[in-house]
Each structure stands twice: as structure tokens, then as C-alpha cells.
Amino acid sequence: MTAPKDNPGGGMTLAEAIIASHTADSVAPGAVCRTRVDFAFANDITGPPAIEEFRRMGAVRVFDPERCAIIPDHFTPNKDIASAEGAKRAREFAREQGMKYWEVGRVGVEHAFIPETGNALPGEIIIGADSHTCTYGALGALGTGMGQTDLAAVWALGETWLRVPETLRVILRGAPSRWVGGKDLIIHLIGVIGVEGARYMSIEFHGDAAASLPQDDRFTMSNMAIEAGAKCGLFVPDETTMTYASARGTRDFTPVYPGEGARYARTVEIDASSVEPTVALPHLPGNARRARDCAHLEIDQVFIGSCTNGRSRDIEIAADMLAGRTVHERVRLIVIPASYEVYNEALERGWLRIFSEAGAAVCTPTCGPCMGGHLGILAAGERAVSTSNRNFVGRMGHKESEIILASPAVAAASAILGRVADPREVSGDTRPS
Amino acid sequence: MSHGDGKISGSAWVYGDNVDTDVIIPARYLTTSDPARLAPHCMEDIDASFASSVRPGDVIVAGANFGCGSSREHAPIAIKASGVSCVIAPSYARIFYRNAINIGLPILECAEVSSPGAVSRGDALEVDIAGGSIKNLTNGREFTASPAPEFMSELLDAGGLVPYVRRRLGCAG
Numbered sequence: 001m002t003a004p005k006d007n008p009g010g011g012m013t014l015a016e017a018i019i020a021s022h023t024a025d026s027v028a029p030g031a032v033c034r035t036r037v038d039f040a041f042a043n044d045i046t047g048p049p050a051i052e053e054f055r056r057m058g059a060v061r062v063f064d065p066e067r068c069a070i071i072p073d074h075f076t077p078n079k080d081i082a083s084a085e086g087a088k089r090a091r092e093f094a095r096e097q098g099m100k101y102w103e104v105g106r107v108g109v110e111h112a113f114i115p116e117t118g119n120a121l122p123g124e125i126i127i128g129a130d131s132h133t134c135t136y137g138a139l140g141a142l143g144t145g146m147g148q149t150d151l152a153a154v155w156a157l158g159e160t161w162l163r164v165p166e167t168l169r170v171i172l173r174g175a176p177s178r179w180v181g182g183k184d185l186i187i188h189l190i191g192v193i194g195v196e197g198a199r200y201m202s203i204e205f206h207g208d209a210a211a212s213l214p215q216d217d218r219f220t221m222s223n224m225a226i227e228a229g230a231k232c233g234l235f236v237p238d239e240t241t242m243t244y245a246s247a248r249g250t251r252d253f254t255p256v257y258p259g260e261g262a263r264y265a266r267t268v269e270i271d272a273s274s275v276e277p278t279v280a281l282p283h284l285p286g287n288a289r290r291a292r293d294c295a296h297l298e299i300d301q302v303f304i305g306s307c308t309n310g311r312s313r314d315i316e317i318a319a320d321m322l323a324g325r326t327v328h329e330r331v332r333l334i335v336i337p338a339s340y341e342v343y344n345e346a347l348e349r350g351w352l353r354i355f356s357e358a359g360a361a362v363c364t365p366t367c368g369p370c371m372g373g374h375l376g377i378l379a380a381g382e383r384a385v386s387t388s389n390r391n392f393v394g395r396m397g398h399k400e401s402e403i404i405l406a407s408p409a410v411a412a413a414s415a416i417l418g419r420v421a422d423p424r425e426v427s428g429d430t431r432p433s
Numbered sequence: 434m435s436h437g438d439g440k441i442s443g444s445a446w447v448y449g450d451n452v453d454t455d456v457i458i459p460a461r462y463l464t465t466s467d468p469a470r471l472a473p474h475c476m477e478d479i480d481a482s483f484a485s486s487v488r489p490g491d492v493i494v495a496g497a498n499f500g501c502g503s504s505r506e507h508a509p510i511a512i513k514a515s516g517v518s519c520v521i522a523p524s525y526a527r528i529f530y531r532n533a534i535n536i537g538l539p540i541l542e543c544a545e546v547s548s549p550g551a552v553s554r555g556d557a558l559e560v561d562i563a564g565g566s567i568k569n570l571t572n573g574r575e576f577t578a579s580p581a582p583e584f585m586s587e588l589l590d591a592g593g594l595v596p597y598v599r600r601r602l603g604c605a606g
Binding site for chain 2: 032045046048049052053056057058059075080082083085086128129130131133145146147148149150152153156157161195196199200226229231284371372373390392393394395399
């Protein structure tokens with residue numbers, strides 16, 4: 001491990017320290033390092049073309065089948081013949097290589113499923129052919145997304161090149177109010193710094209509000225680091241991290257921490273106690289507004305799920321909000337737990353019945369409508385509230401449809417009232433002034 | 434068109450900031466990664482005329498953070514297959530940047546091209562990709578792109594990532 005060139009004797013940021021633990025090269029912001037990779041995966045969309053590139057590279061075996069995986073989660077259960085053919089190619093390759101693969105009925109949405117099954121661990125470098133691979137920053141792992149050719153190279157070599165990112169330190173202070181969670185905080189942050197406010201950078205979360213966030217809320221925040229252009233969004237491992245990772249880890253791991261005196265390119269402080277339930281209006285994730293300022297926006301559909309907000313705590317919050325209430329007659333509510341661990345918990349704790357009785361459609365784990373795949377595509381002129389991560393033009397269907405990003409609490413409240421709603425309007429506690 | 438001397442010329446297709454990969458190639462077409470099948474849908478959700486009117490050699494000139502969003506390599510593949518010779522923008526999202534290099538789509542970083550009046554849709558451009566010079570033949574303005582980072586040039590010189598890995602694995606050719 002080498003100290004940063006421009007900061008001799010000084011500590012490293014968390015991203016620098018993780019890269020330094022995986023390379024023989026000198027680590028400093030802007031330097032390009034050849035790094036070891038701990039886990040590398042594709043999904044059913046990026047897998048088949050990655051396999052083609054792997055073959056074109058002349059590669060025969062993946063570098064370590066225990067550290068390579070394909071997660072069939074996007075167009076599954078397959079929505080049409082073309083997606084079925086792609087999933088088949090991915091499945092056959094996984095079998096041939098003996099690499100990790102889970103079938104429909106067991107698999108979950110990749111960025112919920114991979115940490116849940118102990119395949120992303122503190123201190124590791126995880127490369128996925130999916131942009132939301134940055135989710136694993138919530139465990140203090142440098143997860144970052146790449147394209148299928150880069151991923152194929154990792155499968156072949158067990159390493160990749162990384163440009164050492166500058167680091168944006170985000171200090172979250174204060175106690176968030178009851179209906180404010182990771183989703184509100186990350187949309188608020190992107191609203192402050194902009195959708196390219198952390199382009200090429202590592203975001204490193206600090207502060208008492210970050211430390212108090214449950215693990216699932218941290219996943220939500222790291223998941224959306226890419227929506228500010230970041231390479232990764234890292235939480236410093238703490239007791240919450242270690243409790244989660246130690247119970248699930250499939251291999252030994254060594255957590256890595258930022259050093260004293262680490263150099264941050266920029267520091268942004270957020271008073272989390274003043275953040276209100278927040279949404280992102282079309283068509284950028286940084287188009288942040290208070291939910292209560294958007295009550296005039298009527299909606300046609302609500303989606304609760306995805307790699308951003310399909311975890312246990314998300315589904316529980318939505319169920320609490322919907323218990324004893326009904327979905328507005330004009331609204332279609334689609335709930336998709338992101339994994340079977342979440343689905344089965346929802347089954348055992350009665351959340352699925354709550355959704356069913358409220359008038360929601362509940363589907364088995366898949367990415368579903370998030371990126372316009374299936375199970376809830378929007379028609380022209382329709383508007384949805386979604387707990388997913390992107391509200392780009394046409395992301396969830398017709399180019400003239402609209403997506404408003406929100407937390408599970410805002411999404412559930414909006415489903416009940418048929419318009420964008422602040423959860424306090426439904427729960428009855430402290431109405432917005 | 435290409436002049437065979439590293440210079441290309443074509444018409445400009447001008448777009449704003451934050452052109453995301455969902456509009457470059459919508460997810461509904463991602464059941465294939467065949468360039469010929471992706472090209473007809475390139476940019477269709479923000480510019481329905483692009484795919485049918487773009488001509489070989491044409492240049493996309495865009496605002497900051499081009500290619501933000503999904504990791505889909507289908508995005509630079511679709512642009513390249515549509516006939517576009519290069520993209521010029523002040524900045525790129527990092528995954529798109531890597532993907533474009535890996536599939537051999539030239540991308541130039543140039544802050545001035547997105548300033549008002551610099552390049553308008555349909556302007557005739559002449560671009561020296563290796564040298565980084567950009568000439569707007571319609572209004573006579575000239576721009577210079579930032580040089581590619583050294584490691585990127587090495588990767589491009591190797592012919593892209595696939596030949597690089599082949600060499601590392603000891604494969605012929």
C-alpha cells in the first residue's frame with residue numbers, strides 16, 4: 001500500500017484506501033491503477049453480450065467461478081422470446097463455467113440479492129455490468145458499474161483498471177424526522193449538487209445522521225450515487241455494517257477505513273433534520289422538490305420496489321402506510337419485493353395481505369417496470385410515482401409519460417390519495433404547515 | 434464521411450445537457466445487442482428524425498454529462514452503428530466514456546462546442562479526431578478538444594480492450 005503522492009504521510013479517503021488494498025500501483029486521485037477484483041457479475045441484459053466479448057477475447061475460463069456471477073433479474077420471468085433466448089444463453093454459460101447463478105424463483109434484483117447473499121463485503125472491489133453496482137458502497141465496498149466489454153475483461157483476468165477518483169465528502173448532520181429516510185436524503189443531496197455534481201468522484205458519507213441510518217437506507221443512498229455521476233457512494237463500515245456483513249459473508253473480508261488527514265476535493269454538509277419528504281420531478285433525479293409542494297400532481301400508477309427501495313424496511317414502511325387503507329380508485333399500485341428474503345418476510349409478517357386488501361398488484365422479485373422492462377409500462381400522458389432511481393424521458397414506458405421518484409412512504413401515501421402526497425397527510429401525525 | 438487521413442466531415446446533430454442512455458437507446462430494445470438492430474432506434478425518444486436522417490460521418494454535438502445513466506454498452510454501439518463518426522461534448526458520464534473507448538467510438542471533450550452559437554443543427558463540421566481540432570465550416574469557428582488521457586490513448590492504440598485482453602491471455606491475433 002502506497003500513500004497518496006500529493007499527500008505523503010497523510011491518510012487516504014475510503015475509495016483511495018480500498019483501491020490501495022487491491023493494487024501494486026501508486027494511488028493518488030487521477031492515477032490509473034490495475035486492481036484486483038473480488039466479485040464480478042452481469043445480469044440477463046448485459047450477460048449475453050459480455051459472454052460474446054469474453055469469447056472474442058479468446059478467454060476460456062472465468063478467473064474464479066466463486067467470484068463471478070450472472071443474475072437474471074431484468075426481463076425475468078422472461079417477458080418475450082428474445083429475452084428468453086438471452087436468459088438461456090446466460091444460463092448455459094453460467095453452467096458451463098460453474099459460476100454463481102440463481103434461477104427465477106430464488107434470485108432477486110441484483111443489488112438487493114448480492115449483498116443479501118454475502119457476495120459483496122466491506123473493503124472489497126465489486127464490478128458489475130450494471131450502473132447501480134455502486135449500491136455496495138453502503139457496506140464500505142467499492143462497487144462500480146461498467147459496460148459488458150469491461151466486465152468480460154474482469155471475468156477473463158480477475159482485474160480491471162480504475163482511475164482513482166477524487167472524493168466528495170458529504171456530512172449528514174442531525175436527526176431526520178419520522179418520514180424522512182435514505183431516499184429523501186439522497187434526492188435532496190442530488191438536488192443540491194446536481195446530476196453531475198459528483199461526476200467521476202467517490203462520495204463518502206459521514207456525520208451522525210449517516211451513522212444512525214439503518215442498513216437498508218444506506219443501500220438506497222449508495223444506489224443513487226450514480227445519479228450524481230459518482231463512481232461510488234461509500235459509507236464507512238461501522239457496527240451496522242459489520243452486523244449485516246458478518247451474518248451473511250460467503251468469504252473472509254477485511255473492512256477498510258479512511259485515514260486521518262485524508263484529502264477531500266469538496267465537502268458538502270446537509271442538515272438532515274431539516275429535510276422533508278422529498279421527490280424528484282421529471283425528468284432528472286436532481287429535480288428535487290418537497291413532496292408537499294407537489295400535491296397538485298395527480299397520478300396514474302405507483303411502483304414500490306427496485307434495487308433502490310425494494311428491501312425489507314421499504315416494504316414494511318409501505319405496508320404500515322397502507323394497512324387498513326385502500327389504493328385510490330384511479331391508481332394502479334404495483335409492489336415488487338426485491339428478493340425472496342424480502343418476499344418471504346412480507347408473507348410471514350402479513351404485508352402481502354395488506355397490499356392485496358388495499359388493492360395493490362404484488363409481483364415476485366424482478367426489476368419489472370423500473371427501466372421499462374415489463375409489469376407496469378406507462379402509456380403516453382401517464383404519470384407515475386416510483387421508488388426506483390431514474391426518471392429519464394421514456395424510462396418506464398412512453399416518451400410522453402412522467403416519473404416522479406420518491407420514498408416508499410411518499411409512494412404509498414400517493415397511492416392512497418391519487419396524487420403526490422406527503423406521508424404526514426395520511427398518517428395524521430404533524431401535518432405539513 | 435472519412436477522408437482516410439484521420440479527418441472526418443459531417444453534419445452536426447445538436448443536443449443539450451445530460452443526454453442519458455435511456456434516450457440514446459431505450460430499454461425496450463435491449464433484448465438484442467446487434468448493432469444493426471439497435472441503430473434504427475438510436476435517439477428516438479428525444480429526436481424521432483435522427484435515425485432515419487443521420488448520414489455516415491455525421492457528428493453528435495452535445496452538452497455536459499453526455500451518456501449519463503445506465504451502463505448499457507448498447508448506447509455507444511447504437512450511436513456508432515447509426516453512422517455517427519464521433520461525439521463532441523464538454524463532459525461524459527464515466528461508464529459511457531469507458532464503453533465508447535472499448536467499442537471504438539471516438540469521443541472528444543470540448544467545453545466550447547456547447548456554448549450558444551458555437552454549433553447549430555445541420556452545420557458542416559470537419560474534425561481531426563487524433564489532433565483534436567474541430568472546424569465549423571458553416572460559421573467559420575474553430576475549437577480544440579482536450580487530449581485523451583494517456584492510458585486511453587494506449588488502449589485505443591492497442592485496438593481496444595478486446596485485443597488488449599487477448600494479448601494478456603497469450604492468444605494469437
